[in-house]
Every structure is written in C-alpha cells, then in structure tokens.
Amino acid sequence: MTLAVRPQLVVEVGTGGGLSALAIKKYLPVGSQIATFDIIGWRAGRSFNVLTPSDFEDGSLVQYLADLATPEAFAQYVPLLRRAKMVFIDGPKDGIFEQKLLDNMRSLSFDSKPLILILDDIRLWNMLGIWRRVSFPKLDLTSFGHWSGTGIIEWG
Numbered sequence: 001m002t003l004a005v006r007p008q009l010v011v012e013v014g015t016g017g018g019l020s021a022l023a024i025k026k027y028l029p030v031g032s033q034i035a036t037f038d039i040i041g042w043r044a045g046r047s048f049n050v051l052t053p054s055d056f057e058d059g060s061l062v063q064y065l066a067d068l069a070t071p072e073a074f075a076q077y078v079p080l081l082r083r084a085k086m087v088f089i090d091g092p093k094d095g096i097f098e099q100k101l102l103d104n105m106r107s108l109s110f111d112s113k114p115l116i117l118i119l120d121d122i123r124l125w126n127m128l129g130i131w132r133r134v135s136f137p138k139l140d141l142t143s144f145g146h147w148s149g150t151g152i153i154e155w156g
Contacts (some may be wrong), residue, residue: 007085007112013092013101014120018040018051024088025061034123035080041154069100078108085112087155089119095126102130103117123149139142 006029012021015038023082026033031155040081042051042063055061069091074081087105091097098119104116123130123142127149131140144150 004084006025007116008032009080009084009086010034010086010088011081012088014038014088014092015040015042015051015063016090017046017048018055019142020057020088021061022050025055028060033062035062035064035084037066037068037077038066039065043064052080057148068104069097071085071104074101079125081105081108082111084110084115086116086118089117089122093121093124093126095130098127098132099130110156113156117155119151119153121148122151123147 003012003095008029009032010024010028012024012034015021015036018036021034021036028034030038036057040046042049058065064077066077067080067145068074068077086149089098091101119127119131119134121127122140131138131149134153136156139152142149
C-alpha cells in the first residue's frame with residue numbers, strides 16, 4: 001500500500017510488538033515518516049517485541065504515547081494527524097476503542113484527500129459492528145490479508 005500511495009506521513013495506532021511499523025517503514029519513500037501511537041512504550045516489558053533503538057535513529061519512525069480514543073489526547077495530536085495520508089488502526093479490538101477513535105476522526109479535516117484508512121481485524125466479533133457502520137467507501141480485503149480481516153476505507 002505504501003508503494004502505491006507514497007505517503008509522507010503514515011499514522012499507525014497500536015504499535016504492539018512493532019512488526020507493522022517496521023513493515024510500513026521498509027516501504028516508505030525517502031524522507032517520509034511513520035508516527036506510531038500506543039499507550040504502552042515499545043520498551044515496556046512486552047512478551048513480543050521486534051523494535052530496537054536503531055529503528056528510531058533516522059527519525060523515520062517515532063512513537064507517541066497517547067490514547068487517541070480520548071478527545072483530549074486526540075486534540076493534542078490534531079496537527080500531526082491532519083498531515084497523514086494513510087492511517088493504520090490496529091488497536092485493542094475491544095469494541096470500544098476503535099469506535100471512539102473513528103468518531104474523533106470524523107471531526108477532523110485531513111490535508112490529504114482522500115485519506116486511506118486501513119482497519120485491521122474487521123472480522124473479529126468485537127470489530128464487525130464497527131466495520132459495518134463505516135459509511136465511507138470501503139473494501140473488505142480479507143481474501144488478500146489474514147483470517148481476522150483487513151478493511152481499507154477512503155476516509156472522508
């Protein structure tokens with residue numbers, strides 16, 4: 001996806017062990033950045049983590065610690081979020097976080113039109129309703145992705 005879209009800024013929500021961040025970073029155009037958000041720092045005692053300090057050295061990967069489902073944290077990062085050309089949401093899939101984040105995003109006008117939003121795990125029980133309520137043009141890429149589903153949305 002990053003090869004086709006050629007984003008200057010990708011926002012990832014849900015760093016986890018860092019696999020997605022590193023996969024996206026690998027295909028970013030020179031001078032681009034991936035800003036990844038989580039509520040737990042990448043160094044914090046996760047059982048699975050592939051990130052190392054060297055992954056952050058050139059500035060193309062930056063992690064922010066914030067819960068973007070809360071209006072206060074979301075508002076703090078609006079200038080950064082507005083610049084994104086692609087957003088990848090891979091949060092906790094608890095049926096609450098993702099909906100609140102998408103609700104926050106509806107209030108935002110993005111600089112890039114259209115914004116490409118990738119929503120992971122859309123086939124999980126807690127995510128089905130959230131995926132179905134998305135009213136923007138969307139495509140279920142589960143057949144091309146993994147068993148738990150991947151959706152792509154032309155946001156806004």
